[in-house]
Amino acid sequence: MNEKEIAEALKKKFGDKIIKCEIPMRRRVFVEVRREDYKEVVRFLLKDLDLKFVEAITALDGKDHFEVIAHVGYSVSVSVKAKIPREDPSIDSLYDIAPGVDLYEREAHDLVGIVFKGHPNLKRFILPENWPEGVYPLRKDYEAKHPEPLR
Amino acid sequence: MSFYIPIGPQHPVHPEPLLMKFKVEGEQVVDVEINVSYTHRGIEKGFEYRDYLKGIYLAERICGICNAAHTVCYTQNIEQLLGKEIPPRAKYLRLIVEELSRIHSHLLWLGLAAHQIGFETLFMYVWRDRERVLDVIEAITGNRVVTSYNTIGGVRRDINPQIEHKIRKAMDYLEKRTKYFKKVIMEEPTVLMRTQNVGILKPREAIELFAVGPVLRASGIKHDVRADDPYIAHDEVPFNVATYDTCDVYARILVRIDEVLECINMIRYSLDHLPSGPYRLKLPIIIRPPPGESVSRVEAPRGELLHYVMSDGTEKPYRYKVRTPTLANIPATARMLTSRKNYVVYIADIPIIFGSIDPCLCCTGRVAFVDIEKGRSWVWSYSQLIKYSRERFERHD
Amino acid sequence: MGFTARLIRWARGRSPWILFINTGACNACDIEVVAALTPRFDLERFGVLLKGSPRHADILVVTGPVTRQVRDRLIRIYNQMPDPKFVVAAGTCATSGGVFWKCYNVYESLDKVIPVDAYISGCPVKPEAVVQAVNILAQKIMKG
Numbered sequence: 001m002n003e004k005e006i007a008e009a010l011k012k013k014f015g016d017k018i019i020k021c022e023i024p025m026r027r028r029v030f031v032e033v034r035r036e037d038y039k040e041v042v043r044f045l046l047k048d049l050d051l052k053f054v055e056a057i058t059a060l061d062g063k064d065h066f067e068v069i070a071h072v073g074y075s076v077s078v079s080v081k082a083k084i085p086r087e088d089p090s091i092d093s094l095y096d097i098a099p100g101v102d103l104y105e106r107e108a109h110d111l112v113g114i115v116f117k118g119h120p121n122l123k124r125f126i127l128p129e130n131w132p133e134g135v136y137p138l139r140k141d142y143e144a145k146h147p148e149p150l151r
Numbered sequence: 152m153s154f155y156i157p158i159g160p161q162h163p164v165h166p167e168p169l170l171m172k173f174k175v176e177g178e179q180v181v182d183v184e185i186n187v188s189y190t191h192r193g194i195e196k197g198f199e200y201r202d203y204l205k206g207i208y209l210a211e212r213i214c215g216i217c218n219a220a221h222t223v224c225y226t227q228n229i230e231q232l233l234g235k236e237i238p239p240r241a242k243y244l245r246l247i248v249e250e251l252s253r254i255h256s257h258l259l260w261l262g263l264a265a266h267q268i269g270f271e272t273l274f275m276y277v278w279r280d281r282e283r284v285l286d287v288i289e290a291i292t293g294n295r296v297v298t299s300y301n302t303i304g305g306v307r308r309d310i311n312p313q314i315e316h317k318i319r320k321a322m323d324y325l326e327k328r329t330k331y332f333k334k335v336i337m338e339e340p341t342v343l344m345r346t347q348n349v350g351i352l353k354p355r356e357a358i359e360l361f362a363v364g365p366v367l368r369a370s371g372i373k374h375d376v377r378a379d380d381p382y383i384a385h386d387e388v389p390f391n392v393a394t395y396d397t398c399d400v401y402a403r404i405l406v407r408i409d410e411v412l413e414c415i416n417m418i419r420y421s422l423d424h425l426p427s428g429p430y431r432l433k434l435p436i437i438i439r440p441p442p443g444e445s446v447s448r449v450e451a452p453r454g455e456l457l458h459y460v461m462s463d464g465t466e467k468p469y470r471y472k473v474r475t476p477t478l479a480n481i482p483a484t485a486r487m488l489t490s491r492k493n494y495v496v497y498i499a500d501i502p503i504i505f506g507s508i509d510p511c512l513c514c515t516g517r518v519a520f521v522d523i524e525k526g527r528s529w530v531w532s533y534s535q536l537i538k539y540s541r542e543r544f545e546r547h548d
Numbered sequence: 549m550g551f552t553a554r555l556i557r558w559a560r561g562r563s564p565w566i567l568f569i570n571t572g573a574c575n576a577c578d579i580e581v582v583a584a585l586t587p588r589f590d591l592e593r594f595g596v597l598l599k600g601s602p603r604h605a606d607i608l609v610v611t612g613p614v615t616r617q618v619r620d621r622l623i624r625i626y627n628q629m630p631d632p633k634f635v636v637a638a639g640t641c642a643t644s645g646g647v648f649w650k651c652y653n654v655y656e657s658l659d660k661v662i663p664v665d666a667y668i669s670g671c672p673v674k675p676e677a678v679v680q681a682v683n684i685l686a687q688k689i690m691k692g
């Protein structure tokens with residue numbers, strides 16, 4: 001399926017739930033959905049349109065909200081974005097439809113602080129064990145600095 | 152009762168620290184937990200403090216062995232944001248250096264895999280031939296390993312007929328040697344015994360756990376980013392995607408050797424059809440792309456590499472995300488290392504199974520064992536593990 | 549100095565045994581250091597052997613910027629090595645932090661964690677430079 005057919009299929013199935021859908025270049029589709037529909041859209045792309053792979057999950061800190069982006073694709077890469085409010089940074093986990101996203105969600109939790117509801121094992125993955133709780137390095141209010149020298 | 156003892160640089164041939172914790176019953180491995188956080192440097196945050204041109208030098212050093220793939224992916228991403236297309240000669244030159252670095256990476260891995268099995272002669276032969284590839288890369292780009300050949304808008308240096316002649320001679324030599332290595336691997340009984348039916352990953356599991364690269368192709372799934380989502384000049388240079396369907400370590404070795412032979416053919420084709428013209432676009436040093444997002448995918452030697460960028464109109468990226476292929480292969484590796492009904496993993500198989508995914512976060516770690524039945528636990532260093540696995544197989548002969 | 553002491557010092561310089569550790573590097577320096585052992589550059593003709601345990605080694609070769617997770621392990625290995633011991637920082641990352649400015653998980657250079665005797669620059673180091681560095685260090689050991 002090429003990118004135009006995928007965009008058409010998404011619009012036909014979900015209609016108004018798609019907030020924005022763009023095709024910036026060949027074989028790339030960028031879709032924005034609401035937080036509640038995120039898992040359903042990814043499941044549709046993965047299983048019904050047979051795109052097979054979730055390649056990555058990106059979490060980022062927008063100006064007044066957080067965003068979670070799931071990159072799904074085989075030959076065309078579709079990026080499904082969901083905006084989530086700062087006061088309640090949680091979203092459904094994709095673990096039960098796609099067990100391979102285990103480590104991606106743990107990394108996003110460590111670095112930006114998003115809670116994935118339904119993930120069985122959301123513990124520390126990439127930061128050191130003695131990193132302080134509640135400090136998320138990839139948020140915009142964290143200023144990167146080197147650790148204190150020992151000598 | 153089990154305890155972690157932290158990392159020691161036990162085997163210099165495997166860089167990069169990592170910790171694995173295994174649960175064993177007698178000789179069989181039952182469960183594994185892998186900790187890869189020791190090389191986390193905070194690079195994604197580092198990108199946000201640098202403008203786009205400086206970011207190339209940081210992106211290169213994410214992994215020194217697949218540095219060509221990281222720079223192709225990064226520069227492609229920024230060029231997509233700017234909406235610019237690079238000249239055809241630049242595409243072919245990028246392809247030549249990318250394929251040379253793939254040959255280098257696969258030969259390096261083949262030497263290390265031979266070393267893990269105990270086949271030291273093959274290790275030394277392969278690493279000697281790898282020096283030929285490094286000579287060619289140094290002639291084209293100026294450095295052996297971390298080359299900085301790509302820049303935003305094209306490549307930094309051109310090639311002349313002397314370099315072209317040198318590349319062709321090296322390709323003839325390497326083709327002969329690679330075919331010899333393939334014959335050795337397919338006929339040597341020790342290699343066959345250690346690698347066939349070991350480390351099985353069924354096709355359904357490979358898709359479910361999102362494995363990438365040669366691990367996926369050795370389970371029979373024909374997916375290669377160069378064929379399915381072509382970038383640079385891959386839509387014009389023909390090649391075959393190498394797949395095997397025995398799903399074990401032996402298949403992964405053969406997939407990588409076949410890929411080396413395909414790369415040699417691709418380089419020869421590119422040299423024959425190299426277009427003339429400029430080799431880079433003239434772009435300003437400080438680049439301010441319009442606000443937007445872009446995703447770029449490249450087939451690194453270890454698998455599919457993905458970069459995502461979001462720009463807000465200033466000269467530094469707002470967010471840059473890198474997803475490396477080895478991270479994608481870790482759930483599949485954990486599945487390969489656990490024993491199930493009809494499939495047994497012995498402690499002696501651990502080094503070669505873990506090595507067969509070509510880990511770029513590799514095992515210099517100490518390995519901790521917990522024996523559930525007897526209730527005891529012990530810690531081995533990685534070289535002790537390799538020595539044990541070699542002795543085990545010698546006793547069986 | 550007594551004859552035995554001079555003999556021991558000479559023997560140490562003629563066969564330095566190396567321990568190699570990667571503290572979060574990108575792998576490029578590691579493969580170049582290992583390439584220094586292959587037949588083309590051949591470090592072993594100087595009596596150098598790559599050992600697996602800290603208790604057998606004279607020289608510690610460190611690559612990579614030191615990440616927070618690896619710091620304790622590095623210090624423990626340094627303490628386990630018997631005296632006299634020497635530390636070589638291989639690569640620009642170990643010498644001064646390299647490209648990793650403003651990366652929050654790395655120390656700025658190796659000498660902010662353990663004392664260093666020799667620095668090799670290069671990104672990555674050239675195997676010839678590694679051979680020269682080991683040679684110079686061996687001469688220094690022999691002279692005292």
